[in-house]
Amino acid sequence: xxxxxxxxxxxxxxxxxxxxxxxxxxxxxxxxxxxxxxxxxxxxxxxxxxxxxxx
Numbered sequence: 001x002x003x004x005x006x007x008x009x010x011x012x013x014x015x016x017x018x019x020x021x022x023x024x025x026x027x028x029x030x031x032x033x034x035x036x037x038x039x040x041x042x043x044x045x046x047x048x049x050x051x052x053x054x055x
Contacts, residue, residue: 003011015025034040 011022011025015022018025020028031040035042
């Protein structure tokens with residue numbers, strides 16, 4: 001999907017900073033937006049589990 005150049009630059013920069021692929025970043029951003037806006041239920045985090053920095 002074509003995106004505006006500024007959006008492409010931001011995605012590529014953030015993906016590189018997080019050391020993840022662009023597609024993975026888009027999936028994370030979209031999921032979080034859907035959860036924040038109540039289109040998806042918010043996932044519960046088990047307080048006892050390790051989150052490896054993704055909590």
